[in-house]
Ligand SMILES: Nc1ncnc2c1ncn2[C@@H]1O[C@H](COP(=O)(O)OP(=O)(O)O)[C@@H](O)[C@H]1O
């Protein structure tokens with residue numbers, strides 16, 4: 262049996278829509294072995310997920326087999342999910358990366374990251390969760406005619422990510438539908454300035470700049486109507502001592518970067534959601550620096 266461990270991720274980080282992704286120390290585990298027919302068992306988050314070839318992990322496995330010219334063998338998959346689904350924490354990316362990695366391992370292939378991303382993009386058109394799930398850390402990515410370009414950066418060790426996960430689900434598909442197809446030059450410039458400022462302030466540890474650097478005009482304003490009290494939750498996070506606060510991926514989770522005050526920030530965000538009538542929970546997470554890892558023929562413990 263092969264154990265594939267894939268990290269969650271928070272993407273966009275405010276202004277870097279479809280560009281920035283950060284791997285988180287929260288994991289989905291996929292236990293995989295050859296089997297006479299496809300079988301999927303889901304433990305933990307997402308017990309509603311398909312148990313057959315309609316499961317995204319299996320779809321990704323089959324897609325990778327077909328693109329890489331190997332004959333698929335049916336799999337038994339046990340998913341141990343810790344990443345909440347449809348909350349903006351890259352759950353779907355874990356499934357896609359899990360399936361592609363399963364193909365690589367079962368069929369003894371060694372593929373470059375770029376080759377895996379190429380397959381992944383057929384199932385999820387934005388690379389900003391796929392890449393951190395694969396390689397870990399803070400990833401900057403760009404999709405071009407020649408394929409994917411990316412750089413993995415060292416995220417400051419002293420920062421934690423406090424995620425506040427509301428009980429409501431928002432599918433990424435729906436959260437992309439509410440966006441505008443065109444943007445003004447002013448808004449484009451606003452986001453370019455802040456995306457660059459965000460990277461510069463993280464790389465030089467100028468944390469006082471982060472609050473301005475995570476502002477966004479391309480997606481958060483439109484998504485705020487899908488996420489009750491979104492801006493109030495961010496404001497309360499700042500009042501409690503957060504350095505930065507933004508919508509995690511397409512939401513509805515709100516993520517805050519903190520150097521201290523993590524519990525205080527988490528509790529403040531939960532209270533703000535509650536005031537708007539929405540139950541929520543928070544988690545204080547480290548950044549994952551390794552990305553996807555595999556253990557073969559191991560005695561399978563629950564990480
Ligand atoms: N852990 C998972 N395993 C299998 N399929 C998943 C998983 N997480 C999400 N999916 C599939 O991906 C689809 C899209 O999920 P999405 O709304 O993008 O969630 P997220 O924001 O958590 O990535 C879901 O409808 C579901 O079918």
Ligand SMILES: N[C@@H](CCOP(=O)(O)O)C(=O)O
Nearest residue numbers: 272279349350351433510511
């Ligand atoms: N850049 C994408 C990220 C979606 O992430 P998810 O975790 O919500 O699937 C977007 O903003 O749509």
